[in-house]
C-alpha cells in the first residue's frame with residue numbers, strides 16, 4: 001500500500017537529511033506505529049506519503065502510484081485516498097460535529113442523500129451519537145479527536161495517517177482513541193501512526209518502525225516502544 005524505496009529527504013537550507021535512505025513496505029490492512037525521538041523524521045515520512053513534501057532521492061509509492069512523479073493536478077486525488085488525523089484535531093470551530101464530518105463529503109461533491117446516511121453511521125461508529133449538534137468547544141479533547149477521526153474516515157479511505165493523535169490526551173482517553181483506530185484498521189484500512197506514546201505502543205503490540213536521525217533502526221512485528229535498546 002505504501003512503499004519507500006531508498007528514500008532520502010533533505011530540506012532546503014538544512015545540512016542534515018531528515019530521512020536517510022529509507023526503505024519500507026506497508027501492506028494493505030497493516031497497522032504500523034512509527035516511533036522515534038523528536039526530530040527523528042516521523043512527520044517527514046508522513047508528509048512524503050501525502051506529497052506535502054517531495055523526496056530528494058528515491059521513490060515513494062502509494063497504492064502503486066509513484067508519488068514523486070505525480071503531477072500537481074493529481075495530488076487532490078491522491079489525498080482523497082488518505083485520511084489524516086493530527087495532534088491538534090483541526091476541526092472547524094464554528095461548525096457542529098455533524099457539519100465538520102459532512103463537510104469532508106461536501107467538498108468531494110457527495111449528494112445530500114448520501115451525506116445524510118453516511119455521517120450518522122460514522123458518528124455512531126466513533127461513539128459520538130447524540131453529540132451531532134455540539135460545537136467543538138463543547139466537547140472534551142477525546143471527543144474532538146473522535147470527530148477528527150470520523151471526518152478522516154467518513155470517505156472510507158484505504159489509508160489513514162495519524163501524526164501524534166494522542167499527544168493532547170490523557171492516558172485513558174489516548175487508549176480509547178487508539179482502540180478506535182484499531183477497530184477502523186480491522187475494517188481493512190491501512191493505518192500508519194507516528195507517536196511518542198510508549199504505553200499505547202506497548203499495549204497494542206503492532207508493527208513498530210523506529211526512526212533515529214532519519215534512519216530506520218528497528219522494524220519489528222508485535223513490537224514495543226523501546227525495543228529493549
Ligand SMILES: Nc1ncnc2c1ncn2[C@@H]1O[C@H](COP(=O)(O)OP(=O)(O)OP(=O)(O)O)[C@@H](O)[C@H]1O
Nearest residue numbers: 011012014018036037038039040041042043044045
Ligand atoms: N520544513 C522544514 N524545513 C527544514 N527542516 C525541517 C522541516 N521540517 C522538519 N525539518 C527537520 O527535519 C528533521 C525531522 O523532522 P520531523 O518533523 O520529521 O521529525 P519528527 O520525528 O516528526 O519530530 P516530532 O516528534 O518532534 O514531531 C528535524 O531535524 C527537523 O528540524
